[in-house]
Amino acid sequence: MPNYMQNGVEIWRLRTSLETWIRWFFWLIGLSIIFFAWNTISEKTVWFFVQDAPRQAVDIGSRMMPPKWSYLDKLWKPVWDTINIATLGTVIAMAIAVPVAFATARNTTPNILVRSIGLFVIVSSRSVNSLIWALILVFILGPGVLAGTIAIGLRSVGFCAKLIYESIEEIDQTQVEAIEATGASGAQKMIFGILPQVLPTIAGVGIYRWDINIRESTILGLVGAGGIGLQLNGSLNTLAWTQVSLILIVILATVFVSEWVSAKVRGAII
Amino acid sequence: MTNLSDTTYPKHWAKTPFIKNGFLRWFLLVFAAIYLAAALGTMDIDIERIKEGLPRTQRFLDSFFPPNFADNRGVLWEGILESVWMAIISTVAGILLSVPVGLGAAKNLAPIWVYLVCRGIIAASRTFPEIILAIFAVKLFGFGPFAGFVALALGTIGFFAKLLAEDIENSSASQAEAIKATGANWFQWINYAIQPQVMPRMIGLSVYRLDINFRESAVVGIVGGGGIGATLNTSFSRYEFDTAAAILLIIILIVMCMEYSSSFLRKWVQ
Numbered sequence: 286m287p288n289y290m291q292n293g294v295e296i297w298r299l300r301t302s303l304e305t306w307i308r309w310f311f312w313l314i315g316l317s318i319i320f321f322a323w324n325t326i327s328e329k330t331v332w333f334f335v336q337d338a339p340r341q342a343v344d345i346g347s348r349m350m351p352p353k354w355s356y357l358d359k360l361w362k363p364v365w366d367t368i369n370i371a372t373l374g375t376v377i378a379m380a381i382a383v384p385v386a387f388a389t390a391r392n393t394t395p396n397i398l399v400r401s402i403g404l405f406v407i408v409s410s411r412s413v414n415s416l417i418w419a420l421i422l423v424f425i426l427g428p429g430v431l432a433g434t435i436a437i438g439l440r441s442v443g444f445c446a447k448l449i450y451e452s453i454e455e456i457d458q459t460q461v462e463a464i465e466a467t468g469a470s471g472a473q474k475m476i477f478g479i480l481p482q483v484l485p486t487i488a489g490v491g492i493y494r495w496d497i498n499i500r501e502s503t504i505l506g507l508v509g510a511g512g513i514g515l516q517l518n519g520s521l522n523t524l525a526w527t528q529v530s531l532i533l534i535v536i537l538a539t540v541f542v543s544e545w546v547s548a549k550v551r552g553a554i555i
Numbered sequence: 556m557t558n559l560s561d562t563t564y565p566k567h568w569a570k571t572p573f574i575k576n577g578f579l580r581w582f583l584l585v586f587a588a589i590y591l592a593a594a595l596g597t598m599d600i601d602i603e604r605i606k607e608g609l610p611r612t613q614r615f616l617d618s619f620f621p622p623n624f625a626d627n628r629g630v631l632w633e634g635i636l637e638s639v640w641m642a643i644i645s646t647v648a649g650i651l652l653s654v655p656v657g658l659g660a661a662k663n664l665a666p667i668w669v670y671l672v673c674r675g676i677i678a679a680s681r682t683f684p685e686i687i688l689a690i691f692a693v694k695l696f697g698f699g700p701f702a703g704f705v706a707l708a709l710g711t712i713g714f715f716a717k718l719l720a721e722d723i724e725n726s727s728a729s730q731a732e733a734i735k736a737t738g739a740n741w742f743q744w745i746n747y748a749i750q751p752q753v754m755p756r757m758i759g760l761s762v763y764r765l766d767i768n769f770r771e772s773a774v775v776g777i778v779g780g781g782g783i784g785a786t787l788n789t790s791f792s793r794y795e796f797d798t799a800a801a802i803l804l805i806i807i808l809i810v811m812c813m814e815y816s817s818s819f820l821r822k823w824v825q
Contacts, residue, residue: 309708311721319647322640326700334697341695369594412810413803414774425612427604504686521690540682
């Protein structure tokens with residue numbers, strides 16, 4: 286018991302002395318890592334610029350006001366492109382993710398080799414950011430909406446497939462057995478036994494990812510992959526701050542609307 | 556007595572559709588078809604450009620292999636370490652900043668005006684992707700890891716404070732009441748009633764966020780925020796694709812390790 290005696294009275298403590306020491310030791314290690322990390326970063330920082338930042342912020346802020354509303358006419362097309370990139374990218378992702386998920390889930394996978402290939406596809410798609418995918422695809426396909434769409438698609442495959450295959454692994458096996466008892470073939474078991482159970486998850490995941498993709502597709506233009514990021518990049522490079530503030534407002538509005546839509550649709554389906 | 560053989564049973568069975576309302580189902584299908592047509596129309600898929608790009612793709616992929624770890628080893632190593640330090644320090648700073656915001660955004664703790672202000676901060680931080688935050692941080696603080704650190708820390712607030720607030724709102728009120736009944740002041744109340752309830756989940760989430768911040772630190776470099784992203788961007792613009800391939804492989808490897816260890820750690824903590 287972690288009690289100790291003081292003047293003949295037993296006093297309760299949460300931890301023994303050893304546990305306290307171990308905790309202090311871990312705190313020491315953690316704090317020294319943080320301190321070291323901070324030191325490395327601050328060595329590479331020009332502190333003059335950082336001290337200057339508040340003045341810069343005020344300066345940029347005053348240049349951004351008021352937003353140039355007349356520029357809005359030129360933004361409808363990029364916004365439409367951004368939404369298309371997100372939507373078509375999600376469609377591509379789901380088309381790839383569903384078969385990958387069925388190939389990866391422990392109870393539907395044909396063999397261990399296919400399962401590990403599926404897992405590799407999922408992890409590599411998840412670890413490379415959509416901006417990096419776009420950077421590569423712009424080299425291959427040329428700048429434009431197509432590169433952005435495929436980048437979003439490739440990036441989303443891992444996320445969607447992971448969530449779908451986890452839900453396939455959690456299905457109620459008795460329903461599949463019931464279908465099997467009627468003499469159904471493998472494909473029929475899949476369609477009538479498993480698919481109806483995971484369909485709500487598939488729909489939910491698709492809509493959730495669409496919502497994330499709207500956010501991600503607003504920045505793909507920075508590397509030339511289409512959408513409103515292209516306008517943002519152009520306005521930033523020409524120091525047209527009033528346009529920048531308008532674009533930020535438009536992005537904010539788009540994200541809010543998409544969040545509202547996805548919440549509504551998810552509520553209606555599930 | 557009815558004769559059993561008189562009853563007729565349906566010979567065919569149709570699967571019940573996913574969306575039960577027939578009108579809604581057809582409306583959605585037609586809407587989706589029209590939308591897809593319209594969206595694909597704006598894609599402007601330039602077949603000529605892709606034809607031109609395909610042999611280039613071949614050469615491009617060839618130049619990726621074999622990945623070259625050796626030539627720029629110094630820069631590569633430095634970039635990765637910088638990313639790791641940046642991820643650590645921005646996670647710590649982001650969490651320190653999000654604790655007060657999260658406390659303020661919990662409906663059961665804060666007065667209504669604090670609640671609205673804190674929810675506003677969270678919404679703003681969640682809307683803009685880290686890249687856009689990084690662009691502005693680079694404008695304010697100059698090139699380098701400090702800008703990336705600020706962007707990632709601000710991005711952490713939206714994620715962490717939101718989940719913290721939700722967790723506090725879901726915590727058991729009776730424990731809070733019990734501590735309050737002992738005559739605890741506000742800090743004691745938070746520390747002994749709320750903190751133990753939310754701590755295990757928060758530790759798991761901070762490990763997860765560290766993982767996200769490392770991933771994001773690989774892209775904030777593209778807009779000048781330092782880290783491995785800056786190295787990657789440089790290698791792309793210098794057409795040193797073998798180095799770029801090496802960097803991508805290293806990123807994938809580190810992310811895989813982090814994901815594995817973070818899921819392990821989360822299981823261990825919870």
